[in-house]
Amino acid sequence: MVIAVELDPRMVLELQRRFQGTTPYSTRLKISSPLTFKLLFHQPAFRCAVIMFQKEFAMRLVAHPGDKLYCRLSVNNQLYARVSHLLKVGKSNFRPPPKVDSSVVQIEPRKPRPQLNPKEWDGFIRMCFIRKNKTLGSIFRLKNALSLLEKNYKTLQALGCSQSTSIENIDIGMDISKLGNSNEDQSMEMDGGSDDEMELENGDDEGDAESEVSEFKDKVLGVLKKGQFEEKRASKLTQQEFLYLLSLFNKAGIHFS
Known part of the structure; x- marks a missing residue:
């Protein structure tokens, strides 16, 4: 959650006009997967990343063979990193609440990186x-x-x-x-x-x-x-x-x- 303080009353009115009613994920920007893989291929490799995603995306990252959400995203991500689910973040933790729950995952790049094209x-x-x-x-x-x-x-x-x-x-x-x-x-x-x-x-x-x-x-x-x-x-x-x-x-x- 981000709490911002605006001192100028005129800007407060403008911010309310622009962002009233918006919630996390409301723009549905397709950034989660590109962000994840940009991190995985970043050099030098980081030790660990803790990131909050929309719950279903997070569950796809950690899904195992046979799970309903197991997909290409699961396979590709798990080739390059160890991914673990840390905690669920419910809608009520946001103001205003989004329509979906969130989850926090931990991503640790595999070392050495898999040697394949x-x-x-x-x-x-x-x-x-x-x-x-x-x-x-x-x-x-x-x-x-x-x-x-x-x-x-x-x-x-x-x-x-x-x-x-x-x-x-x-x-x-x-x-x-x-x-x-x-x-x-x-x-x-x-x-x-x-x-x-x-x-x-x-x-x-x-x-x-x-x-x-x-x-x-x-x-x-x-x-x-x-x-x-x-x-x-x-x-x-x-x-x-x-x-x-x-x-x-x-x-x-x-x-x-």
Whole structure:
């Protein structure tokens, strides 16, 4: 809570006119996720941050596999930091009270920072969470998903990148946001309380993709079968399982950045 004292009566009237009726979160600015990740990637790394967020956003940060609120935000944030819930801050602690409760979380960056390509990881997690409650086998059969991956694969092959070649400094412009609602998902912002599943454009579904059998599709599904991920769902996978599956794709020459 912030208490400000204005000595000039004329300014008091102006402040009342401008801000009467406003509450915390009333502007619903999409800043929580960008702020969190800006902190996580800040150098030099901080030791610990204690931050108050809208309750649902905070609960997504600390959600575990299988939890209703477990999402891309949970997976990405927990890769780079240990996050713990400290306390709930009810509406009644504010004047005037907001429409939602708040929560305070503690964020501690992992040291050392995970050694992986952030763009690769983000692209991979975005694809896994296209429809988080669908099986990965269903997701990676989707025509749009396969098309993006195959285009990426062919581009890397044309650049002469072998399976063992690092792509840390290669940016070929793979845009997984095209698979869904980029306005909501680009920043992984959950302040609006909506789910972060990405709906596919043009009505593509599993049935559409099934009719297009290709060598590349078999390659992708072969990776899932090898790791026994075909019937698993992103909403249930642990951090280690995501990392293992990404490593299997990379060994097969399939990348997501």
